[in-house]
Amino acid sequence: MKASVKRSAIFASAAALLVTAIGATGGAGAVAPADEDGELKFGYVLPETGQLAFLGPPQIEALKFAIQTMNDAGGVLGEPVPPAVGGDEAGQEAVAAQSADRVLAAGVDVIIGAAASGMSLAFIDRVTGEGVVQCSGSNTAPTFTDYDDGGFYFRTAPSDVLQAPVLAKLIRGDGHNRVALIGRADDYGKGLVDSTKKELEDSGATVTLAETYDPKSTNFDQIVQKVKDSNPDAVAVIAFEEGAQILQTLIETGLGPQQIGVYGADGLRSEELPSLVAPGNPQRLAGMKGTAPASASNAQFVKDLKEFAPKLKELQFAPQVFDCATTVALAAEQAKSDNPQDFAKEMVGITKGGEKCNTFAACKKLIAAGKDIDYDGVSGPLDFTDKGEPGQATIEVYAYDSQGKLQTVRTEVSTSQG
Known part of the structure; x- marks a missing residue:
């Protein structure tokens, strides 16, 4: 108290x-x-x-x-x-x-x-x-x-209440209708998963999975298997450093950016992410996208x-x-x-x-x-x-290009309704 x-x-x-x-x-x-x-x-x-x-x-x-x-x-x-x-x-x-x-x-x-x-x-x-x-x-x-x-x-x-609409719009704008959401079992992960789920469902998408995981885990096979079993056409990962291992497991399971839409948020926005996910082969993350509060505009x-x-x-x-x-x-x-x-x-x-x-x-x-x-x-x-x-917030949409380089695609203004 x-x-x-x-x-x-x-x-x-x-x-x-x-x-x-x-x-x-x-x-x-x-x-x-x-x-x-x-x-x-x-x-x-x-x-x-x-x-x-x-x-x-x-x-x-x-x-x-x-x-x-x-x-x-x-x-x-x-x-x-x-x-x-x-x-x-x-x-x-x-x-x-x-x-x-x-x-x-x-x-x-x-x-x-x-x-x-x-x-x-x-x-x-x-x-x-x-x-x-x-x-x-x-x-x-x-x-x-x-x-x-x-x-x-x-x-x-x-607040992630302002980031979630931009993330949902990005996913839907890429033509995805069945989306799996996984995030850290903390206030950040749960908050952004819940907010994004609401935005996706309000836009007519089906959220096939909305689940959190223990960020201190050393193995993420179980949560990735749940993603696969839900048969999504896109997955959003709300993570910090452990997200590199999750993305690695998704790619190994056939759920990489070349197979389905793969998205992240601010916790995964890093120039080093591709080399952490696939050392020596950063192109494996090419096509992944995400959102984050704008920092470089x-x-x-x-x-x-x-x-x-x-x-x-x-x-x-x-x-x-x-x-x-x-x-x-x-x-x-x-x-x-x-x-x-x-x-x-x-x-x-x-x-x-x-x-x-x-x-x-x-x-x-x-x-x-x-x-x-x-x-x-x-x-x-x-x-x-x-x-x-x-x-209100200026939210950046980022992506990893064909060489695995981090790029800013655009920025969007998101305004609180409250």
Whole structure:
């Protein structure tokens, strides 16, 4: 059960006293950060190791780039933004929660992350219960929309409720009528499977199978056999790293992209996927398609980020993390406070309804002039709903060409109906 604990600053002479972080597993202690010390402090819990480690570098570098951008514009609230305090989510709930505790103990005002929905769910109560803002650039599980977070959780990645219509439209547009859906047995997998199933059935398709699997399994023969037995003309795999093994098994079973439609989502969008599925023969994945929140459509941002981090290869969710950090900083400027209890209230309003601006520097000037702003991010217009998430999303349709190279086919805008 979530403990509703708000941040408090307890000072004794020159030292801050330790307070108990109620609601943390095992009753771990943490240093209570000051309500307002004039300095906006970022932390992150992102994958430096584990099955989503390929998503770590773009998100971490995007956060660092955002902080540099803020400092180049004079900082936040007139003070430089210090380097972010990092923690590894590692693809393990226990490790992610421990990392969040350590980052919280450093006195941060906001935590960026986690990358995976399941990892965020492992520590969201710790963070929001302490009255610290959490913003993820890649959590897509529908679970978060109505989560009891006290108004402290936000995301710049769209809910899978927005991705599912584009995925279903892609599958149906390719002429498929009998579709098998398999996904990880976690909030991400179940959420996208359920949402896509509804969209497919609403369009008149038959969903021959909609089932989840244990992502920690070492053998996926059983779930692939269920796919085969359902006699589909297309299969969509909602997976992370384990998806390479599932795709390999599908191909070996005669259910590869040359035989039926094979589709994925954001968890499988990787330039390395073909070589993981078929080492030495990446063409075996030719024809596979999928959808993901668009990450590379902003050419100027991509150019600037690559100049900042020349070794960066993967870009997925980098724009969304940059927007998380920038939105937080602008909310602090709007609130004239680095206290999360103050700036969390400004996070929604600065993304819609005011004078448009698309950089931290430009938006900061408008705020200083007393203007109401509408920050359009590098990932696109955010237009947060009252739930603290995008009300519309730009979704990329990707495909692997005849040589197994990842290509962006097009992008589509998907809008919430709620």
